[in-house]
Amino acid sequence: MEQALQKICGKRVTTDPFECAPYAKDVAYIPGILVHLLTNPVPKAVVQPISAEEISSLIKWAKQGKIPVTVRGGGSTAYFNSVPMRSGLVIDTNRLQGFSKIELSQGSNRKMVWVKAGMTWKDLDDGLRQQGCAVCSSPSSAPSATIGGWVSMGGLGIGSVPYGPVHDQVMAIRGVTAAGEIVELSRPDKGPVKIQGSKELGLQFNDMMGTEGTRGIITEIKLLVRDVPEKEEHLLAVFNSETDTGSMMSWLGGENFISLYNVHFSSPELIMTLQEAGYAHEISQGKYSLEIDLEGKRNEVDKAVARIRNHVQVLGGTLLPDEVGEEEWADRFKSLRLKQTLPSLQAAEITLPVSNFAAFYEGLSKLGQKSKTLCVTYAHLVSSEMALVMVLYPSDELNTIRYIADLSFISQIYKLGQSFGGKPYVIGLWNTPYLGKVYDRGERERRRQRKQALDPQALLNPGKGYNPPSIILNSYVFGFGMIMIGFFRPLVLKILKGGKGR
Amino acid sequence: MKTIEELREQIAKTSYICGSCGSCRSVCPVYREIGWESSAPRRKLALAKEVFLKKKEQQVTDQYAQRLQECTLCGKCAEICAAGIKTREIWLNLREELRARGMEHPNLTQMVLQIKSTHNISTFSNEARLDWVEDLDEVEVEVSKAGSEVAYFVGCVSSFYPMSVGISQSIVSLLDRANVNYTVLGSEEWCCGFPLIASGNTQQVTELAKHNVKKVRALGVKTLITGCASCYHTWTHEYPTILKGNLGFEVLHATQYLAGLIRKRQLVPGNLDVTVTYHDPCDLGRNSGIYDEPRELLQAMEGLNFVEMPHHREMADCCGGGGNLAAVDKDLSQAIAVKRVREAVATGATILTSACQQCVQTLQMAARQEKLPLEVLDVTELLWRSLEE
Secondary structure: OHHHHHHHHOOOEEOOHHHHHHHHOOOOOOOHHHHHHHOEOOOOEEEOOOOHHHHHHHHHHHHHOOOOEEEEOOOOOOOOOOOOOEOOEEEEHHHOOOEOOOEEOOOOOOEEEEEEOOOEHHHHHHHHHOOOEEEOOEOOOOOOOEHHHHHHOOOOOEOHHHHOOHHHHEEEEEEEEOOOOEEEEEOHHHOOEOOOOOOOOOOOHHHHOOOOOOOEEEEEEEEEEEEOOOEEEEEEEEEOOHHHHHHHHHHHHHHOOOOEEEEEEEOHHHHHHHHHOOOOOOOOOOOEEEEEEEEEOHHHHHHHHHHHHHHHHHOOOEEOOHHHHHHHHHOOOOHHHHHHOOOOEEEEEEEEEHHHHHHHHHHHHHHHHHOOOOOEEEEEEOOOOEEEEEEEEEOOOOOHHHHHHHHHHHHHHHHHHHHOOOEEOOOOOOOHHHHHHHOOHHHHHHHHHHHHHHOOOOOEOOOOOOOOOOHHHOHHHHHHHHHHHHHHHHHHHHHHOOOOOO | OOOHHHHHHHHHHHHOOOOOOOHHHHHOHHHHHHOOHHHOHHHHHHHHHHHHHOOOHHHOOHHHHHHHHOOOOOOHHHHHOOOOOOOHHHHHHHHHHHHHOOOOOHHHHHHHHHHHHHOOOOOOOHHHHHHHHHHOOOOOOOEOOOOOOEEEEOOOHHHHOOOOHHHHHHHHHHHHHOOOOEEEOHHHOOOOOHHHHHOOOHHHHHHHHHHHHHHHHHHOOOEEEEOOHHHHHHHHHHHHHHOOOOOOOEEEEHHHHHHHHHHOOOOOOOEOOOEEEEEOOOOOOOOOOOOHHHHHHHHOOEOOEEOOOOOOHHHOOOOOOOOOHHHHOHHHHHHHHHHHHHHHHHOOOOEEEEOOHHHHHHHHHHHHHOOOOOEEEEHHHHHHHHHHO
């Protein structure tokens, strides 16, 4: 195997178990018993291609031997999105680096660049800023998340309010199909462009958006970029209740400020957790905070700031000194600092109508109180109507029984979210039982057909995004299991005196 | 030296906080060269958790030991860490553990023996510490002169390595020009111990620290200055801890002291019509928080066009010469340095400066290897040049 791969990638191949082992993990801790029951995650080989041609050869080679292929960027997701389900080959994209000269689109005068899939969002943004431009939006894990990775996921994050999901900023994609063909695909309104004999009904532009490397592998994208804004303002407003905070979020979404770039919510529990670790001392206990980031033309920003200041007052909130907002913005990629207080956490991430945010939060507080679970919540506004909400709660990865019992709380958060129009954000492996909550029956069937047409051997990232790959992850079996585990969870927490994690 | 239980406690405190997000990986100069996850800080921490917390120390493999020693201790992983983990201490303690297990890289073992025998990192006798003075025509350097205001701690690299003696010669020339009453320790100057700390031999630093502090105290100086970023970090961060108390005199990096002289107009820089950039040494910048004074010196020279590299101050890239990396893997160290000098050239600068003799040496070699049109100098060398011209 190694020799065959070396013929394609030279020394950028490893079958050494010491080197392959890290590719069997992502950011989430999952008890070994579950991992080994449901997956065989350690790849047989890892390769680091430097071109689409090499990836094409790798796919063709894997296809011959029916070897599963999992593509991996920063490995910064939490649902085994880029961890192999059935061992096989991992294509590590981190050597696909660099971006082209900034070009202007014909007609619309919009600026864009071709950027390779393995670059991180922060590196791209840093590089663009040297030339007076910037990315339109970025994930909150921008220092580690890669270009290809975020496009393959949900694509929501900082800057999504004005620019939408990253998928809206992608003008074209270069990639490799499950058959190993190299293709270049433009946005549908311009029609797909074939580079090499891609069959009709072959890989389409939308097949690459948010499909977690299950239909093709992204090697490069043509991305819209923006000019570095003339002015930035970062405000930190604090409120007394979730209702006032939710009203402010809805108002911000509804006002359609041209310069509104990002809105970030922190719950009192999150603030308290950060304060215990020595951060966020400017915020009084029990307050809800909203970081409001404005970027754009000077007069637009100034006008928006004046109106926001006024509305914060109307809702009984307070704006903290400017430097507090600026510091919060500077630390926007440091959300994991809460782990200094709560080292072992579990999490559920959902998209939710912002109009229901306050009600959801109230429901979550009740759920937390009832189950004696400290819920630490933060959220981003990702459009005028939607928020991306992250709920974290303490667990104990040193105690497998406790940890598995705590998994049931994720189901309860999803159920609560669903009652307010929310749904899980990404699928990966661990959210396959919730596919029915994310897509309706028709959409699920259409997705399955598309996968079957493009990757009939199911070689690309098998087990992710379509059908639960195990009876245990079947929605009914899993749902029943979670109810049962949830039933016993209070007892487990009581016996283990759990509640704050280790 | 920590006990294994203390080490386990420290690993527990850090490894469970780590979210494995990989921000550290993206900025780690070693990962950026090697490319495999095993070289990323997040993986090294995860392995520490797997091995030490599960009491499987016998599973510390040579591969893991090599990865732990392939680190420049640049601190960029801590700077960007999304969880706010201070990584330096854990890397150093893991190296201590490797040494205790006899898994130290043989070149580091050799270096430790060398320091023990000569009290410096070179093969020369410590009596030769002041050989660099012989090339100075107009400056008289006095050794262990009682009543001096300032003691200049030269550091091993710019005492013994011909490529670097220009730094010490420039510093004493500048002190002389500013009529500073200074002295040096000569053969009584011993290695500060930084290479021992970086190789996991902290307990051997105590003897060096005691000796150096005793000799400086005996001079009765108010201020100790050094041109070496690692010596500076050791004197300011390690010695007070090792000796459990205040040293009794102020310790400044040479750039801080010279900036003070310029502010007082005791030293007036000359003119230089060149474009210059500056490389923040990790031990002076990120690890000690000194960013402004070296830039102040550069900008004090009239005619000098100062340009920043894209990676500067807190986010400066490492030169590749830190953490004893060159002793463990010279090619890796050099590859990191090559990236840095290319970044410098891309700014349009013809001179790359730094404020660390090790950085200057490493970057000089990289610029020569790549045949780049780039001169690499210490800030103090450039400052002295401005006065000479």
